Amino acid sequence: MDRPRIRIFDTTLRDGEQSPGCSMNVQEKLRLAQQLDRLGVDVIEAGFPFASDGDFEAVQRIAASVRRPIIAGLARACTPDIDRAWQALKVAAHPRIHVFLATSDIHLKYKLRITREQCLAQAREAVRYAKSLCADIQFSPEDATRTDVPFLWQVLEAVIAAGATTVNIPDTVGYSMPEEYGQLIRTLREKVAGIEKVTISTHCHNDLGLAVANSLAGVQNGARQVECTINGIGERAGNASLEEIAMAMRVRPDRYAYEHGIASEQLYSSSQMLAEITGVPVQPNKAITGRNAFAHEAGIHQDGVLKNPLTYEIMTPQSVGVPDSRLVLGKHSGRHALGLRCQQLGHDFERRELDEVYRRFVVLADRIKRVQDSHLLELIHDVNHGKIAAQKFPPAAAVPVGFARAASANAGTHASAAAGAHESHAMTIPASASPIPGAISFAEHHTEQEDYLWGV
Ligand SMILES: [Zn+2]
Numbered sequence: 001m002d003r004p005r006i007r008i009f010d011t012t013l014r015d016g017e018q019s020p021g022c023s024m025n026v027q028e029k030l031r032l033a034q035q036l037d038r039l040g041v042d043v044i045e046a047g048f049p050f051a052s053d054g055d056f057e058a059v060q061r062i063a064a065s066v067r068r069p070i071i072a073g074l075a076r077a078c079t080p081d082i083d084r085a086w087q088a089l090k091v092a093a094h095p096r097i098h099v100f101l102a103t104s105d106i107h108l109k110y111k112l113r114i115t116r117e118q119c120l121a122q123a124r125e126a127v128r129y130a131k132s133l134c135a136d137i138q139f140s141p142e143d144a145t146r147t148d149v150p151f152l153w154q155v156l157e158a159v160i161a162a163g164a165t166t167v168n169i170p171d172t173v174g175y176s177m178p179e180e181y182g183q184l185i186r187t188l189r190e191k192v193a194g195i196e197k198v199t200i201s202t203h204c205h206n207d208l209g210l211a212v213a214n215s216l217a218g219v220q221n222g223a224r225q226v227e228c229t230i231n232g233i234g235e236r237a238g239n240a241s242l243e244e245i246a247m248a249m250r251v252r253p254d255r256y257a258y259e260h261g262i263a264s265e266q267l268y269s270s271s272q273m274l275a276e277i278t279g280v281p282v283q284p285n286k287a288i289t290g291r292n293a294f295a296h297e298a299g300i301h302q303d304g305v306l307k308n309p310l311t312y313e314i315m316t317p318q319s320v321g322v323p324d325s326r327l328v329l330g331k332h333s334g335r336h337a338l339g340l341r342c343q344q345l346g347h348d349f350e351r352r353e354l355d356e357v358y359r360r361f362v363v364l365a366d367r368i369k370r371v372q373d374s375h376l377l378e379l380i381h382d383v384n385h386g387k388i389a390a391q392k393f394p395p396a397a398a399v400p401v402g403f404a405r406a407a408s409a410n411a412g413t414h415a416s417a418a419a420g421a422h423e424s425h426a427m428t429i430p431a432s433a434s435p436i437p438g439a440i441s442f443a444e445h446h447t448e449q450e451d452y453l454w455g456v
Pocket of ligand 1 (some may be wrong): 234
């Protein structure tokens with residue numbers, strides 16, 4: 001009942017926006033911030049006000065209009081940055097200044113060209129100054145995971161004494177391993193004077209694909225805030241993905257007995273909104289929010305999911321806002337799945353009619369890899385009118401795999417609702433390596449029993 005609560009700090013609008021191709025204008029940032037509010041994040045890092053007038057305006061407008069969450073603005077450890085951040089943030093209901101300064105020797109020597117002593121003094125002074133303006137101060141020792149650990153303790157003790165209320169431990173370069181990152185958080189809790197008065201935060205990059213694992217290791221060792229982004233966007237390989245962090249805790253409370261405030265049914269629409277705003281599509285196999293995250297193509301999987309979703313699904317699509325799982329119709333699909341999709345498209349076939357639809361479907365699937373609702377509707381139409389469907393379709397190389405709005409509108413079902421959201425990201429699939437359609441006879445490969453033997 002009294003499980004520790006993890007604060008979700010979303011930095012899609014700051015770190016995320018720094019990723020190539022992901023810049024957003026003020027209106028877009030405002031729209032996304034409103035969605036992040038609906039999603040239930042605790043902190044929105046709205047931007048880096050000193051960086052540009054656009055960033056300043058975005059932070060200010062978000063601070064003025066999004067009132068529930070804490071609104072954070074980033075600032076380097078210097079007076080002009082902190083002043084600019086405060087100017088943008090002071091209208092917020094819950095403002096936070098986020099001050100950062102690199103602490104690793106490599107950053108001190110080559111980037112900042114200051115000594116450790118200068119770094120320590122600058123961090124302390126910056127936090128003290130920020131605290132004179134705003135009660136809620138977060139400090140980040142940039143490149144913390146490559147910082148000499150006793151020096152990191154010293155810096156953290158200094159900024160806590162100067163008034164920091166959250167200390168964030170960035171794995172700026174995505175270099176840490178989960179045990180190592182967890183151990184670092186544990187050591188800080190044990191060694192840093194005053195750490196029990198502040199919140200420890202994680203900020204992990206995904207250069208080795210470990211951002212989520214590292215963040216969770218941090219939480220298990222005492223971190224109570226996780227910095228993350230929608231779709232995991234961010235510098236280089238990105239940040240820890242918000243949706244993965246949130247659902248790991250929801251799906252495995254036996255391992256991660258923590259609470260958080262994310263309204264998980266808003267995850268899919270948040271992901272889609274970001275993709276739509278930036279024009280950067282979500283990778284199809286992205287956990288939680290990718291197009292294929294709840295798709296089952298293999299016949300045996302489809303059959304299992306139709307009988308009981310728990311056979312192949314560890315969470316329901318509805319729980320993350322995908323209306324339902326989408327059974328992908330490809331050449332490995334069985335009659336059962338095809339019949340159901342036809343029903344959802346408004347066509348309830350008798351067994352013999354369905355056999356005919358299935359026969360033509362298999363010939364088509366051999367050519368175009370993935371059969372969309374729009375294709376299926378044409379095929380059904382042709383079967384109903386006795387035409388040879390397969391001849392109508394273009395060669396595989398040119399077949400778009402975007403989803404058709406017409407099919408979505410007709411169906412009103414799970415598949416189409418989810419598909420509709422993807423249609424702006426249509427793309428073309430490569431030519432199928434399949435041999436000439438029909439070279440292997442239907443009877444040889446598509447008896448009903450075979451439906452359940454493929455794709456295990
Ligand atoms: Zn970062």
